[in-house]
Amino acid sequence: MSMSANNSVLLRAIALAALAVGTAGVAFGDDTPPTDNPPHGGRHNNDPAWAACKKQADDQKLQPGDARHEFMKTCMKSARSSATPPATS
Numbered sequence: 045m046s047m048s049a050n051n052s053v054l055l056r057a058i059a060l061a062a063l064a065v066g067t068a069g070v071a072f073g074d075d076t077p078p079t080d081n082p083p084h085g086g087r088h089n090n091d092p093a094w095a096a097c098k099k100q101a102d103d104q105k106l107q108p109g110d111a112r113h114e115f116m117k118t119c120m121k122s123a124r125s126s127a128t129p130p131a132t133s
């Protein structure tokens with residue numbers, strides 16, 4: 045084999061080794077199982093007042109649109125006003 049062929053074979057071997065090492069991290073990545081109750085996405089995540097208003101809107105079978113939007117707005121206003129302020133020490 046010529047010097048050029050030897051260099052080409054060596055270069056290919058190094059490239060394959062680098063590829064194998066690079067993909068090993070992907071293959072053995074974080075394998076944590078999903079939680080039982082993953083949080084829902086969106087900005088109202090974990091807001092019990094919003095969830096209660098949404099349930100009321102769903103129970104009334106309000107379709108997406110202006111009526112539902114107005115209902116949610118007034119429901120959230122009343123939920124905020126009825127919430128007790130945190131106690132200060």
